[in-house]
Amino acid sequence: MNSPGSIPTATLRSPARLMSALMLGLTGVASFLIVAVLLTVLGYLLFRGFGGLSIDFFTRLPTGNPQDPGGFANGILGTLILVGMAALVGVPFGVLAGIYLSEYGGRGLGAWLVSPVRLVCDVLAGVPSIVIGIVGYELIVVPMKGASAYAGAAALAVIMVPIVARTTEEMLRLVPASFREGSLALGATKSQTILRVVLPAAGGSVITGILLAVARIAGETAPILFTIGGSRLLPGDLDKEFPSLTLQIYNAARSPAPSEQQLAWTGMVVLIAILLVLNLAIRLATARAIKNRVGG
């Protein structure tokens, strides 16, 4: 519409253009700052922690001796075990609750439960993890007369369940109703429809939700601070004091000994690397889920 000579129109539009340029500038600067800050953090972490990476860090136990501080083998293993235990409980509960919220929401017996369950999930997801840690201490550690892997995994599972439940619900809701109709019209029951059509159709994205929750709890410190007790030994009895990477980072970072602090820095690099791998897995799962949905 704008011929080259139509100066009045151009003038009229120049505030809009200015605004547009300003917008581009602001969003660009903000993005750049965020990336810069993140890179600074990561760079500094690598700068401080990378030097400490050694076979020892992954194979040895912490000695408590500043001259020869050892490694975090027990913490890494402990965190993996804790996260696995939490997922063992949290994933089935979360997925089942998500299925309930999405598929049994509308009607029938127990439909009245849906809103309260959803509300509790949302509230629980917003509870600061230190609160869950202390409540876990009062409700599990005190009655069991001691910290344990069970108590820590329970606290982590409590954080995990609402995340898994809500993402599962959201993902199942994205499955087209026409799939459910097609299955029911063939004489399938509701549970057959959910298990054979709805869940597989949502598959990848439900896994994304699970991985998100796993990544979240793998990096948690507060809930296990009071519940697992920590240990300098390799993970052993689940009902005794238990080691975790985040707890060891926390403790080592507070040590006055530079050699212990070095362990903390290296521990952080390893933790971030673990989370990065999880993140890549999430992206892969999401990409697959999106690909599956095309044309569906």
Next chain:
Amino acid sequence: MNVEMTKDVVRMTVTPGNPPQPSSPTARPPRVAVGPSPAMRAGSVLQAIREGASVTSAVHPSVHAHPAAVDIRGFELWYGSFKALHSVSMPIPRGRVTAMVGPSGCGKSTLLRSINRMNDLVDGVRTTGALHVGEHDVYAGGVDVISIRRRVGMVFQKSNPFPMSIFDNVVYGLRIYGERRKDVLQECCERALRQAALWDEVKDRLKQSAIGLSGGQQQRLCIARSIAVNPEVLLMDEPCSALDPIATQKIEELIREIAEKLTVVIVTHNMQQAARVSNYTAFMYLGRLVEFGSTADIFQNPQLPETEQYVTGRFG
């Protein structure tokens, strides 16, 4: 939408050409054929319906030539407080293709979905009257909805293959019913795909995802999936409305073929399609069955002028 429809029909009822003119030489042979049929008396059945009257459907005796595969008697349905079906009585002949036509929102899908109780999925649906599939009372208390849906297959407006392989799609129903034997599944899969005229196109890629098929192929796959479990009745809700003419033609051929083995009820907006594929045609309006007879009669010799006007595209 209702307003528009009303306007149309009002125009129709005041059209001077509307009263019967048996000897009129104009290009309206059906009108001539109807002659001074008793149903011509008012010429405003639709007007009466719009005013909320319950009208007697003009059901031709010819529909009783075959035993009814689906027998609908005085069937009414409410969505909450909205009455969507008004005392529909309609014996759907066995082993034939029956088309349901009528303006949008007249209850064709609702009636179709009543036959396999898909309306159960909608909150607040209430029904009265009787609906039998064969000798089974579909709305009897304690009836097994699952077993009804195994007898009555359904193909939807938008093709809905599951996001799994072509093979898994076709044998889905069989697996649901507990069939595990691989050779049986394979045999049924091939037979259903052949019946759906899809076998040659997909036989080399049965393990590939059904999502990669074209729209017409997807719809034929859905037909294969439905007929794989040997239903007595196949319901089709505008199965071609999202397809191009060539894909549509294939489906129409298919409908004529499968109708040799089962009863087909098809909702369509396309009068030519109804004329091409169906043996019987039902004309519905605002939740009522207006006229039901053999397709030849409905298109060439309807009892009601309203039916003639609708099927010749002069309203609706």
